[in-house]
Amino acid sequence: MARLKLQRFRASEPPDHVQARYIRVYKGRDLHYHPEALPPISAATLFGVSAPLVLDLGCGRGEFLVGQAQAQPDRYFAGFEWHIKSVWDAANRAHAAGLDNVRIVRADLRLALRVVPDGAADEVLMLFPPPKLARSERKDDLLSEPLLRHIHRILLPGGLFHFVTDHAAYFATKRALIEGGGLFAVQGESSAFEGGLTRFQRIWEAMSIASRRLECRRI
Ligand SMILES: C[S@@+](CC[C@H](N)C(=O)[O-])C[C@H]1O[C@@H](n2cnc3c(N)ncnc32)[C@H](O)[C@@H]1O
Structure with missing residues (x-):
């Protein structure tokens, strides 16, 4: 299935009060030119508490994010999605729950992580x-070296980074990048059907493609 087609679906715009409660918009222009003028993305600004966040980078339609937030009510979750x-x-899913x-x-x-505090x-x-992976696409790659440095910076010491992909060559390339960078210790690797x-x-998984998972600890 073409990956782009998976982004085509119907979704209803949440009412204003749901958007106000759940959605925070950070425009690319502001992030690029005036990051210092934006509210930092932290548990303090998102939830009014002092606590560590769980970040889901590219959370899509939020099923996993919302499921995790439901299962772990004492933790604070932020999904990034454009x-x-x-x-x-x-947002509709979080509201319904x-x-x-x-x-x-x-x-x-890639820009928003700049305003996540250390x-x-x-x-x-x-x-x-x-x-x-193609040379022409590399500028759009999410898991780049600069992004890994941000992930390292925003994680607490000992914090966990999970990377999962269906794509064998992408996994191998990113595993090498992560291991070679000296910022994370790989503590688990698997290739499995995870349900x-x-x-x-x-x-x-419905197409019989297993997930390749890397679990890393911030050094
Ligand atoms: C393949 S989907 C995976 C969604 C979800 N994590 C899952 O496993 O079902 C990748 C998601 O990343 C989002 N995405 C890609 N590049 C992004 C970027 N630069 N900033 C924010 N979201 C991005 C896409 O819109 C898409 O929803």
């Missing part, structure tokens, strides 16, 4: 990022 209909869907420990940041996550998170997830924990995982 596709508007996915953002709406995730009546959650107050999840927010959706609508932004280009040590703001104890867990970062990147689940099924688009695998961009479709995320929307994209369900799609690939």
Whole structure:
């Protein structure tokens, strides 16, 4: 299935009060030119508490994010996503579940991580990022060296970074980048069918494609 087609679906725009509660918009222009003028993305600004965040980078329609927030009510979750209909869907899902420990940041996550303070998170997830390996696509690759440095910076010491993909070559390339960088210690690696924990995982597993998972600890 073409990966782009998976972004085509119907979603209803949440009413204003739902958007106000769950969605935070960070425009690319502001992030690029005036990051210092923006509210930092932290548990303090998103939830009014002092606590570490769990960040889901590219949370899509938010099924996994909202499921995790429901299962772990004492933790605080922020999903980053730039596709508007996915953002709406995730916010509607969080509202339907009546959650107050999840927010959706609508932004280009490559820019938005600049305004996440050091040590703001104890867990970062990147689940099924688009695998961009061709030379012409590399500028759009999410899991770049600069992004890894941000993930390291925003994680607390000992914090966890989870990377999962269906794509063997992308996994090998990123594993080498992560291991070679000296910022993370790989503490687990697997290739398995995990029961479709995320929307994209369900799609690939239905096509008999296993997930490759890397679990890393911030050094
Ligand atoms: C393949 S989907 C995976 C969604 C979800 N994690 C899952 O496993 O079902 C990748 C998601 O990352 C989002 N995305 C890609 N590049 C992004 C960027 N630069 N900033 C924010 N979101 C991005 C896409 O819109 C898409 O929803």
